[in-house]
Amino acid sequence: MHTVMPECDTRPNASSALLAGRNVDSVIKGAALGRIGNLEVRLARNEAEIAAAxxxxYRVFYDELGARKELFQAHDRRDADRFDPLCDHLLVFDTSLSGPEHRRIVGTYRLLRQEIAAAAGGFYSEGEFELTQLIARHPGQRFLELGRSCVLPEYRSKRTIEALWQGIWAYINHYEIGVMTGCASFHGTVPAAHAEAFTYLAHHCRTNSAWDVRAVSGRYCSMDLMPIEAVNAKAAIAAMPPLVKGYLRVGARIGDGCVIDREFSTVDVFVVMPVKEIGARYVNYYGGEAQRFAA
Incomplete structure (x- = not known):
């Protein structure tokens, strides 16, 4: 996923709001899917908005975190790949900013549905993890890959991540998504630097056999890096990126093994979130139709 998200608690609070009456048009036409104060979330409507996302x-992954472009691509200050035209792009706008809408984007998520991925040769994450058997085990489910999520530094707050989740929930309801998946990233290219967090995940957060996924052959790195009795659970969780902690709170599980991504200078783990296993309080909060507008 190569993600940078706020260091915050993703549990719902009374100050957030969902838009009532979500329907087909609001998703397809790019109407607002959620609002919290001056933040509004919706899908990209045009190429200018995708380019701005x-x-x-680029500002987050390359300028801030040190991802590396090929020399011939370095002049293009956009993070783009072959999957972008296939995806829907979920955007958070700061409506208090002046200027054209595409210059008000402060956060983004990339969404790739199973039927689109299948027609185009697979999901992005299949370059790192074996998904074929997972998908085959659940023929009645619709898979959605979440990726490329990031938020500008000055907007890394609970409000922004809740706005993104409002949009995600509207999207999965509209498309009847059964499973959310994707890669989540730890900074750096040395798995041992995350030994305590990885070992904790390997022992306490692994997928069960029905949802198990393994890193691809040749790129697999073990996550079981130290004796489990030496792991301090509180320290291990504290060392995880905010996005990983947020996924775990809503009931996500982690696949077998991690993968080094040298282009983005990250170590990636695979996240699986069956929608039916997401905690009831999150379903009620993000999926409800109550009109709870924030000031």
Missing amino acids: QEVR
């Missing part, structure tokens, strides 16, 4: 991604 790619610029936001």
Whole structure:
């Protein structure tokens, strides 16, 4: 996923709001899917907005976190790949900013549905993890890959991540998504630097056999890196990226093994979130139709 998200608690609070009456038009036509104060979330409507989201991604992944482009691509200050035209791009706008809408984008998520991925040769994450058997075990489910999520530094707050989740929930309801998946990233290219967090995940957060996924052959790195009795659970959780902690709170599980991504200078783990296993309080909060507008 190569994600940078706020260091915050993703549990719902009374100050957040969902838009009532979500329907087909609101998703397809790019109407607002959620609002919290001056933040509004919706899908990209045009190429200018997608390009602006790619610029936001570049600022975070390349300028801030040190991802590396090929020399011939370095002049293009956008993070773009072959999957972008296939995906829906979920965007958070700061409506208090002046200027054209595409210059108000402060956060983004990339969404790739199973039927689109299948027609185009697979999901992005299949370059790192074996998904074929997972998908085959659940023929009645619709899979959605979440990726490329990031938020500009000055907007890394609970409000922004809740706005993104409002949009995600509207999207999965509209498309009847059964499973959310994707890669989540730890900074750096040395798995041992995350030994305590990885060992904790390997022992306490692994997928069960029905949802198990393994890193691809040749790229697999073990996550079981130290004796489990030496792991301090509180320290292990504290060392995890905010996005990983947020996924775990809503009931996500982690696949077998991690993968080094040298282009983005990350170590990636695979996240599986069956929608039916997401905690009831999150379903009620993000999926409800109550009109709870924030000031």
